[in-house]
Amino acid sequence: MSHPFGTVPPDAILAGTATDAYFERTRETLEYAGKNPHVVAEVTADQFPTGSFEVFSGVHDVATLLEGRNVDADALPDGQLFDGGPVMRIEGPYLEFAALETSLLGFLSQPSGFATAALEARLAAPDSQVLSFGARHVHPSIAATVERAALVAGLDGFSHVAAGELLGRVAGGTMPHALMFCFGEGNQDEAWRAFDEAVSEDVPRIALTDTFWDEVSESLLAAETLGDRLDGVRLDTTGSRRGDFRHIVREVRWELDARGFEDVDVFCSGGLDPAAIRSLRDVADGFGVGSHITDADAVDFSLDIVAVEGEPVSKRGKLSGVKEVYRTADGGHHVSLADGDPPTDGEALLEPLVRNGEIVREFDLEDASERCLTDAEAVGFDR
Template sequence: MSNPFGTVPAEAILEGDATDAYFERTRATLEHAGKNPHVVAEVTADQFPTGEFEVFTGVKDVATLFEGRAVDIDALPDGQLFDGGPVLRIEGPYLEFAALETSLLGFLSQPSGFATAALEARLAAPESLVLSFGARHVHPSIAATVERAALLAGLDGFSHVAAGEILGREAGGTMPHALMFCFGEGHQDEAWTAFDEAVGDDVPRTALVDTFWDEKSESLLAAETLGEDLDGVRIDTTGSRRGDFRHIIREVRWELDARGYDDVDIFCSGGLTPETIRELHDVADGFGVGSHITSADSVDFSLDIVEISEGSEDPSSSRTQSGDDGEPISKRGKLSGVKDVYRTPDGGHHVTLADRDGPADGESLLEPLVRDGEIVREFDLETATERCLADAEAVGFDHKTPSPDR
């Protein structure tokens, strides 16, 4: 069976078959009428700046989608934050990209949502180790999309092995409760010892310590069992048994320190949110974040034509030139005309018409991505991460005061 899991193959996406039916009917109608106008279309989530910033990503896949097609595309850089106005602009004959709209928006909307949620987690504990544990909550075919979005937002690592192979990064992780069950209650020390003997030296010795007994007891047993080889303990207590999670962590820390194990880190996981991370970041050393990232709402991007000219009467024409006769156009509730967006030194995000001057101290954010079907931009994840974190600082993204010790 060539497609055992029923996923849409890459070929269908590239050929424009991964589309909504009404785009196929639009193509048939325009070809029947001999129309293929030259248009400028923009991708937006909000027309005007809202003050609520989100992370823009997925642009590398968009470039791949449009490679070889007779269009020009400008887009925000990968990892840029935005709060209104266009994030991407396409110019060319409409039938060159009409059927690609569905995939285009999917490539941007969900990864941008993942990255925005991951950035919230990152900034909740800027100095702590934060890992992405959410791949189990999504279809395996998009696991690498989740993990890349998490890395872009500054998370320190992830757990998915196949995603790591795609991204060129090593997946991380230690042990599940299933391993502890296989050895049984009262034999936790045997499980930790076997793990220590079995895995490579590069794997942190982090013992799971909430399976059978209370977290303090298992943490102390792990420390006694592995001694100086123990790097950390992971507390994954389910919410129904957690009680005051902060108090539990502080108690474990106290008891470890009292016995000379002050260099053993405490790592927390299990349904964590930025709010809980913010509450715990001064008593724990690291966090695994899953569902907060994978359950994030997709950014509600839409694509709208904002300028149109007659263009070619031949739908098979590979390209037309817009000239100067393009007419602003828009549906009700959207803004007509080709636009630019700018970032000012105070973190402001500004939207203007492209033929008007932007802010005197503003930096234009839309950059060339595709020119007549050729990708004209390089992509580097580390650069995108640096951009994301720097821009988050510039615009004041999610700056909240951590909870005080109680």
């Protein structure tokens, strides 16, 4: 069966054919030799803590992948921050999950990278509205993955309509430059007025005000055109024309206030990273963040067998034996053998995910977001 956009279908992922070829060769070899040992495997990025925390996400998809298979699995909760050691443990006959490794790591690596970058943006302006505008930079089939990761990290919303339908959230956003072009230079007021008359009342009236003229002129025109109905203006000035963006935002704010439009908010978008957000957070009311999230490096997770038939094993450079990770009251992240002594006041972080092929955990997006922000404060996340 052909797929019009060249995506791997869910059936292939669940069947284990969305895998690297050497796992197929491994299955053939083990079946030929009559071997299928009972193993424990762990998913890790770094073996030891490095002092650099990342956000764990994507575990709900892994639970779906493992459902109905003869395995047990434990994992960090969705949204938990980690720094070394296992984020997931899988136990069972190796061939039950061998071919799933490629998909399993993909389900974790990219969402965790997106969520970590989104958390950086969130904490750059903790008191401002921050929205995810990055879906246009990824394949449409994973847009919901981007937007969910952004919500896990505490962002206030996102722009992608279909992702909103999947996540049970309403997508946000008002108008692109294309709308302004369709009305033409000199007719900006007509565009904003038409938008106001056409679009549902529950959509904020945020006018894009940097299309043809300078930002101050268009912002004042928008305020005069819509009056009390205008909720805010958005500045999306391209980097090649931006100059001192902070000064531009302050100028817009000053001129709006000078004419009695103190209630009109100023939103900024267009290639913003955490450093830019921090420089603007005292003069702007909200931000749209795109490429900083979608350009994030995937977390380099690997899955390694650490015990075979109860005996510890490892490849060179990895740590043998079943391990546990702990969070201590001072925000420390600790790794030790699961049957060893935990650190003083350490809380074990791995929790049951799958038992005998049955998912034993519920997934709540709001809980994950609260967990992420609380844990970020506890560990002093600052990147």
